[in-house]
Amino acid sequence: MGAQHWEGRPVMTDFLDRHVRWIFPLPALVFVLVMMAFPLGYTVWVSLTGWSLSAGTPADFIGLKNYPALFQDERFRLAVVRTLYFTLLAMAVEVAAGVAIALLLDRDYPGKRVVNAIMLLPMMATPVAIAMVWLFMYEPSAGIINYVLRTLHGPTPLWIAGPISAIPALVLVDIWEWTPMIVLICLAGLSGLPAEVFEAAKVDGAGRWRTLWHVTLPMLMPTITIATLLRLIDALKTFDIIYAMTGGGPGYASETLNIYTYQQAFSYFSFGFASTALVVFFAIVLGMSLLMTGTRRIVEL
Amino acid sequence: MRCWRSMVVTAMLIAVGLAAGIGRPSAQAKGPYAGTTLRVLGANHPWTEAIRPLLKEFEGRTGIRVNLEAYGEDQLTQKLTTEFTAGSSDVDVFMQRPLQEARQYVQNGWYADLSAFVKDPAKTPADWNFDDFQGGAVGTERVKGQLTGIPIVVEHEVLYYRKDLLQQAGLPVPKTLEELKRAAEKLTDKPKGRFGFVARGQRSPAVTQFSSFLYGFGGDWFDPQTRKAALNTPEAIAALRYYGDVLRNFGPPGVLNMSWPQAVAVFAQGNAALYTDADSISTNILDPGKSTVADKTGVAPFPAGPKGAHMYSVTSWGLSIPAGSKHKDAAWEFVKWATSKEVTIRTQNGAVVPGARNSVWETPEGRAKFPADWIAAAKASAKGKSYDRPLVVQVGKARDIIGSAIVAAIEGQDVEAAAQNANQQFQALLDSEPK
Numbered sequence: 001m002g003a004q005h006w007e008g009r010p011v012m013t014d015f016l017d018r019h020v021r022w023i024f025p026l027p028a029l030v031f032v033l034v035m036m037a038f039p040l041g042y043t044v045w046v047s048l049t050g051w052s053l054s055a056g057t058p059a060d061f062i063g064l065k066n067y068p069a070l071f072q073d074e075r076f077r078l079a080v081v082r083t084l085y086f087t088l089l090a091m092a093v094e095v096a097a098g099v100a101i102a103l104l105l106d107r108d109y110p111g112k113r114v115v116n117a118i119m120l121l122p123m124m125a126t127p128v129a130i131a132m133v134w135l136f137m138y139e140p141s142a143g144i145i146n147y148v149l150r151t152l153h154g155p156t157p158l159w160i161a162g163p164i165s166a167i168p169a170l171v172l173v174d175i176w177e178w179t180p181m182i183v184l185i186c187l188a189g190l191s192g193l194p195a196e197v198f199e200a201a202k203v204d205g206a207g208r209w210r211t212l213w214h215v216t217l218p219m220l221m222p223t224i225t226i227a228t229l230l231r232l233i234d235a236l237k238t239f240d241i242i243y244a245m246t247g248g249g250p251g252y253a254s255e256t257l258n259i260y261t262y263q264q265a266f267s268y269f270s271f272g273f274a275s276t277a278l279v280v281f282f283a284i285v286l287g288m289s290l291l292m293t294g295t296r297r298i299v300e301l
Numbered sequence: 302m303r304c305w306r307s308m309v310v311t312a313m314l315i316a317v318g319l320a321a322g323i324g325r326p327s328a329q330a331k332g333p334y335a336g337t338t339l340r341v342l343g344a345n346h347p348w349t350e351a352i353r354p355l356l357k358e359f360e361g362r363t364g365i366r367v368n369l370e371a372y373g374e375d376q377l378t379q380k381l382t383t384e385f386t387a388g389s390s391d392v393d394v395f396m397q398r399p400l401q402e403a404r405q406y407v408q409n410g411w412y413a414d415l416s417a418f419v420k421d422p423a424k425t426p427a428d429w430n431f432d433d434f435q436g437g438a439v440g441t442e443r444v445k446g447q448l449t450g451i452p453i454v455v456e457h458e459v460l461y462y463r464k465d466l467l468q469q470a471g472l473p474v475p476k477t478l479e480e481l482k483r484a485a486e487k488l489t490d491k492p493k494g495r496f497g498f499v500a501r502g503q504r505s506p507a508v509t510q511f512s513s514f515l516y517g518f519g520g521d522w523f524d525p526q527t528r529k530a531a532l533n534t535p536e537a538i539a540a541l542r543y544y545g546d547v548l549r550n551f552g553p554p555g556v557l558n559m560s561w562p563q564a565v566a567v568f569a570q571g572n573a574a575l576y577t578d579a580d581s582i583s584t585n586i587l588d589p590g591k592s593t594v595a596d597k598t599g600v601a602p603f604p605a606g607p608k609g610a611h612m613y614s615v616t617s618w619g620l621s622i623p624a625g626s627k628h629k630d631a632a633w634e635f636v637k638w639a640t641s642k643e644v645t646i647r648t649q650n651g652a653v654v655p656g657a658r659n660s661v662w663e664t665p666e667g668r669a670k671f672p673a674d675w676i677a678a679a680k681a682s683a684k685g686k687s688y689d690r691p692l693v694v695q696v697g698k699a700r701d702i703i704g705s706a707i708v709a710a711i712e713g714q715d716v717e718a719a720a721q722n723a724n725q726q727f728q729a730l731l732d733s734e735p736k
Binding site: 053054055056139140141142156158159160161162163246247248249250251252263266267268269 | 379408503557697701708709735
């Protein structure tokens with residue numbers, strides 16, 4: 001009887017049953033294919049064409065010709081250097097300051113929740129609005145920063161208007177905006193550390209510095225690595241504040257890879273060449289992320 | 302957004318169709334294109350703001366509906382270019398910068414040639430009077446035999462100067478670049494935060510305002526006959542050196558980050574004595590609501606260089622119809638109306654934007670908002686050069702190449718080396734383009 005019941009099952013249900021391990025992840029798979037794999041594949045394809053609206057060349061296959069041309073472009077090479085300079089400078093300061101602030105704030109004090117809420121504000125503000133405010137503050141003759149410096153008889157740098165100071169000035173904005181994120185991640189990490197270890201350290205007579213160096217920081221390391229990785233990927237891709245504040249200027253002094261690519265695509269309309277730069281940019285971001293995750297595995301061991 | 306818009310359009314078309322079906326006569330009485338909806342893309346520009354309140358009259362008279370969208374100028378170019386590239390655009394009329402994008406758009410076949418409309422007496426009555434437009438302004442719009450647009454805003458480079466400061470120093474209004482340099486030097490008082498001269502120093506925006514300096518020194522971007530780049534000629538190097546020197550020595554700090562809004566801000570706050578830029582931005586300086594030096598500022602023709610006064614005199618904005626528009630005749634009705642004498646008088650008066658119709662400058666309403674010295678300066682410039690940037694397809698790239706040399710000059714680097722470098726890159730760009 002039972003066997004008959006099984007034979008009478010609708011074909012559809014049978015099919016679903018047999019392929020369930022394919023059907024359940026199917027929506028996710030389709031999403032990944034349509035939203036991620038297709039744009040990436042299409043960009044790679046365009047990077048192999050000479051498509052340019054301004055030169056009037058169609059999207060015809062030209063092989064890898066764009067790639068040597070890209071690496072020969074001095075502007076591109078300098079943009080790579082500036083991107084790394086911006087990213088490493090921002091990341092180093094943000095992580096160091098972020099961890100330090102988190103260690104300072106990791107205790108109970110009145111108004112703790114208010115402080116945490118305030119720290120969210122720079123991250124929540126619109127980047128272009130942030131850029132506009134800093135633009136006014138950085139103004140060399142009328143801006144508030146140089147006004148204060150002048151009153152104190154300090155030096156009055158050109159900030160984003162100077163070729164050498166432009167990137168550090170932009171990094172400062174990035175630090176202001178993103179250090180709180182590191183602080184919050186580290187605070188969460190610190191609150192998750194087991195109390196017993198600290199008690200044991202105390203019993204063993206370890207001082208505050210020793211506890212910090214040999215207990216707290218090693219245990220916090222996975223959290224710090226994740227925070228660093230997040231910041232790394234984001235800082236590499238920074239576009240909004242640079243575009244809104246300097247547009248890559250003065251001259252090309254703050255032109256990072258993202259700005260360079262944007263110019264190639266939407267100012268010169270060389271879509272093939274811009275896609276080539278994007279593919280290389282993608283490889284750089286991917287490479288650095290892999291490097292970081294590799295480091296993370298070592299740290300966690 | 303697009304989907305939403307096309308739904309609205311469809312809904313409206315259905316509604317109009319129904320209305321016509323029921324036999325409401327009014328739609329018919331309004332004109333042949335009643336019920337059409339035009340999508341018009343404009344720039345964030347005073348002209349757009351001046352035309353917007355007048356649209357109701359046009360809609361009431363013709364029964365054509367106008368949806369006007371406005372974007373920042375670079376965003377507008379990007380939007381148009383991507384829409385036209387995708388080939389799915391439903392734009393019917395757009396504001397265009399003939400010197401910036403016309404060559405590229407002609408190359409891609411994106412314009413409806415307006416000369417067919419202008420010449421057809423059935424579409425354009427004689428009293429609309431195309432001959433009324435300034436010759437140079439129309440010339441800018443003509444690219445490879447096509448009339449790409451009808452000019453709506455014209456522009457000349459002029460000198461803005463502080464009457465009070467020149468008077469106190471006993472200096473005449475500079476008529477030559479030599480006098481300009483001397484006055485700038487004398488009027489610079491850096492400890493007090495006063496600078497003799499200000500102009501654009503940002504890479505790409507600086508190029509157009511540098512052009513009059515280049516022409517005054519006898520230089521040009523390239524030789525159109527031989528297509529040989531001319532950025533390394535002695536004339537061009539002298540012009541670069543001059544521009545870099547005056548801005549570095551007598552200009553405000555941070556000039557490398559200045560396009561016109563930043564430069565205007567310096568001048569309007571009373572921190573600079575002399576300023577060269579387009580006459581079309583004068584409201585920002587001469588309107589007491591926007592400027593602290595409105596009543597102390599005079600406008601003069603651009604000073605003569607060693608080879609004479611050769612300021613640019615161009616059409617900065619025109620109205621165009623894309624080749625892909627499905628409502629070209631209705632779109633032409635709109636363009637014709639927006640550039641008619643009556644409407645030009647009102648935009649010129651309302652937005653203080655100089656238009657291209659000669660007859661409007663003869664009317665008191667057309668002149669009312671412009672100071673006498675402004676009009677005199679514009680008139681003296683009318684015969685200037687009809688381009689303020691090289692006439693190439695890849696304008697954006699060319700501007701960056703030239704702009705880098707300007708930036709190098711302002712920074713005080715080796716001007717000759719920068720000019721050679723720029724010339725080499727510019728020659729490669731010229732060689733890559735069809736003649």
